[in-house]
Amino acid sequence: MPTVTIDNVRVEVPAGTTILDAAKQAGVKVPTLCYLKDVQAIGACRVCLVEVQGARTLVASCVTPVADGMVVHTNTKRARGARRTVVELLLSDHQGDCQTCERNDDCELQALARDLGINDITYVGAKSTRYVDDSTPALIRDTGKCVLCRRCVTVCGEVQGVGGIFPQNRGFATVVGPAFDLNLHDIVCVQCGQCAAVCPVGAITERDHIQDVWEALDDPTKTVVVQTAPAIRAALGECFGYPPGTLVTGKMVSALRRIGFDAVFDTNFAADLTILEEGTELLTRLKNALVDGKPVALPMFTSCSPGWIKFIEYFYPDMLANVSTCKSPQQMFGAIAKTYYAEKIGKKPEDMIVVSVMPCTAKKFEAQRPEMNASGVQDVDYVLTTRELGRMIKQAGIDFDRLPDDTMDSPIGMSSGAADIFANTGGVMEAALRTVYEIVTGKPFPFEDLHVKPIAGLEGIKEAAVTIEETTPEWAFLKGVTVRTAVAHGLGNARQLIERVREGLSTYHFIEIMTCPGGCIGGGGQPRFTTNETRLARIQAIYKEDEGKTLRKSHENPEIKHIYEEFLGKPNSKKSHELLHTHYHERAKV
Amino acid sequence: MNDKACGCTCAEEASEEELLARLDDVIADYKDKPGALIPVLQMAQAIFGYLPESALKKISLGLGKPYSEVAGVVGFYSFFSTQPRGKHMVRVCLGTACYVRGGKNVLEALKDKLGVDVGGTTEDRQFSLEVARCFGACGLAPAIMIDDQVYQRVKPTRVQAILDQYRNAEAAAR
Numbered sequence: 001m002p003t004v005t006i007d008n009v010r011v012e013v014p015a016g017t018t019i020l021d022a023a024k025q026a027g028v029k030v031p032t033l034c035y036l037k038d039v040q041a042i043g044a045c046r047v048c049l050v051e052v053q054g055a056r057t058l059v060a061s062c063v064t065p066v067a068d069g070m071v072v073h074t075n076t077k078r079a080r081g082a083r084r085t086v087v088e089l090l091l092s093d094h095q096g097d098c099q100t101c102e103r104n105d106d107c108e109l110q111a112l113a114r115d116l117g118i119n120d121i122t123y124v125g126a127k128s129t130r131y132v133d134d135s136t137p138a139l140i141r142d143t144g145k146c147v148l149c150r151r152c153v154t155v156c157g158e159v160q161g162v163g164g165i166f167p168q169n170r171g172f173a174t175v176v177g178p179a180f181d182l183n184l185h186d187i188v189c190v191q192c193g194q195c196a197a198v199c200p201v202g203a204i205t206e207r208d209h210i211q212d213v214w215e216a217l218d219d220p221t222k223t224v225v226v227q228t229a230p231a232i233r234a235a236l237g238e239c240f241g242y243p244p245g246t247l248v249t250g251k252m253v254s255a256l257r258r259i260g261f262d263a264v265f266d267t268n269f270a271a272d273l274t275i276l277e278e279g280t281e282l283l284t285r286l287k288n289a290l291v292d293g294k295p296v297a298l299p300m301f302t303s304c305s306p307g308w309i310k311f312i313e314y315f316y317p318d319m320l321a322n323v324s325t326c327k328s329p330q331q332m333f334g335a336i337a338k339t340y341y342a343e344k345i346g347k348k349p350e351d352m353i354v355v356s357v358m359p360c361t362a363k364k365f366e367a368q369r370p371e372m373n374a375s376g377v378q379d380v381d382y383v384l385t386t387r388e389l390g391r392m393i394k395q396a397g398i399d400f401d402r403l404p405d406d407t408m409d410s411p412i413g414m415s416s417g418a419a420d421i422f423a424n425t426g427g428v429m430e431a432a433l434r435t436v437y438e439i440v441t442g443k444p445f446p447f448e449d450l451h452v453k454p455i456a457g458l459e460g461i462k463e464a465a466v467t468i469e470e471t472t473p474e475w476a477f478l479k480g481v482t483v484r485t486a487v488a489h490g491l492g493n494a495r496q497l498i499e500r501v502r503e504g505l506s507t508y509h510f511i512e513i514m515t516c517p518g519g520c521i522g523g524g525g526q527p528r529f530t531t532n533e534t535r536l537a538r539i540q541a542i543y544k545e546d547e548g549k550t551l552r553k554s555h556e557n558p559e560i561k562h563i564y565e566e567f568l569g570k571p572n573s574k575k576s577h578e579l580l581h582t583h584y585h586e587r588a589k590v
Numbered sequence: 591m592n593d594k595a596c597g598c599t600c601a602e603e604a605s606e607e608e609l610l611a612r613l614d615d616v617i618a619d620y621k622d623k624p625g626a627l628i629p630v631l632q633m634a635q636a637i638f639g640y641l642p643e644s645a646l647k648k649i650s651l652g653l654g655k656p657y658s659e660v661a662g663v664v665g666f667y668s669f670f671s672t673q674p675r676g677k678h679m680v681r682v683c684l685g686t687a688c689y690v691r692g693g694k695n696v697l698e699a700l701k702d703k704l705g706v707d708v709g710g711t712t713e714d715r716q717f718s719l720e721v722a723r724c725f726g727a728c729g730l731a732p733a734i735m736i737d738d739q740v741y742q743r744v745k746p747t748r749v750q751a752i753l754d755q756y757r758n759a760e761a762a763a764r
Contacts, residue, residue: 163659168665169665170666178657178658179646179658179661179662180661590651590657
């Protein structure tokens, strides 16, 4: 292994290690900007320049591998001066007002300027043309704040396989954006917000709906209820300095109550509902295929993740029949809140406001899809990301640390552990298998701790097969059938999996797709930055939440049983179809 | 004058469908080759005389490259144009020698006579106007180039006569 000396500290590192990583090991912090662990190392910004003894020029430490005997100085006059010049030049063309920027106090450029001690910008001159793209309900793109680091380009093109944005033009006229000055609304953008999640500055952010929610809360004629997605409870704490993977479910409920919501409910309830609806849909498709010999679209894809839905509408519209017709849990909740719950409390749908807290920016888009108005009005009015809820709690002056634990309200707040794991990759599939297996066999789900290990974890594409050995009489046609499932997270992986299916290389019955790497716990609306370690910590927290419950299977949730008895009839009933199912449509790829 | 000098292969004669069909053949040839985007764009520009939106979308779909990336490459290289080009390309040298000997006045005269700005194309699609840096004719500055013909010691008053040669040749060909 090569030995290198960095600022007089000798370290031994594996061959191929970059100077940046070796420096970290030596306890030396080299500043970076375009570099992002697990995502991008391209040496574009030149902030991480260091001096290598014997080298003619300074080198970008994020892309330069060490060599045995290399002597590196990170803190020479020359290196400091070069970095300072780079950052000053960026600042000289940066059109941000820090105090009013969403990234105030959470901005890498601001932090760099502070750490490098820049208190004057010596370069004055022309500024790039600023353009604010607010064409989508989910994201705002401000070219005046962009530092051209290309993290968003890498995430959009390589991780998500979408390729909506790319550097356009050349030199001083360069902007990162869609083709030919188009807006995000006009292109294949799925509004997943992974770009916003990796942006070092305020150039791409979620569209902030906090003010709308405050106004709704201040309106005495409205009943305002809130639902929180399972992934929030494992990440919200990060907005208040807790380490990733801290469960804050109880504090979150308290905070929402103090903010002033009339009722605090759980998207998890709707996740359990989804399992009943989607599980039944899968069994119906299998029955149609195996018993009746009808042409049926298989494999069936999950439909919880709105970025994925928009992705398949753009890129594989010929497979839309394969997507479950189930609405996502967010939209099922909205429809139920404005019908079933509204009736219970004697309110009209138009007098109710449903707010969601989601780890996701695409949920903002989903909420305003024209077909999402089963109650007669828009079912979900406003969607806040985890980050927005964090800001709202701060705006309300709530001391998060000192909040007591509280619990969700009834009758649409109870949920099983199966609903919790909707938050991470493999979770929806596991939740579905827990229920479908028990419905079909009448026997307890035979996996240790109820976990289907092969589909857990961060591998991009995962598979599991479950053989049904015995069945209840109703499902006798499934006796001996091996149900084959696959799971992909990150749309780039989803694309690979779909290509495999299309080429006939793999056959499955049921496929779970989540738009973001790691699943919803790694969503575009989660606290920054989500590294693989963060993902694993949040996933662990979610499993802990699941394992801590006595109720761990969706079909055993008493509130779910009750809503079917009292309101919906049975899964996939006419009423279910009206309220809980939807349809999709093709979108042009270019 | 040679009609082909404009670099376009007679866009006027073939319909857009025919040109797009020719582009399909090019894409089919290059589909699975690495680094196909730039050569395909070059050939598309040769086919159409410029890069219309319909061609760029076809290239994006055909090569499986994001439209944003195709646009990014087109925008990066000044060789590529998304605006229709005239039959004749007029380039005015504004290199140092031509600049100090009145290249700018020649440019102004051309703008005036053609009724277009730099980068523009006349309404009859006969001329496009561009600025260039040095044709190696500094001794006889100021110079302009129309297609591959260099004109030296051009004066603003001579501009009309030069342009007329092309217009007359066009009329005669009809």
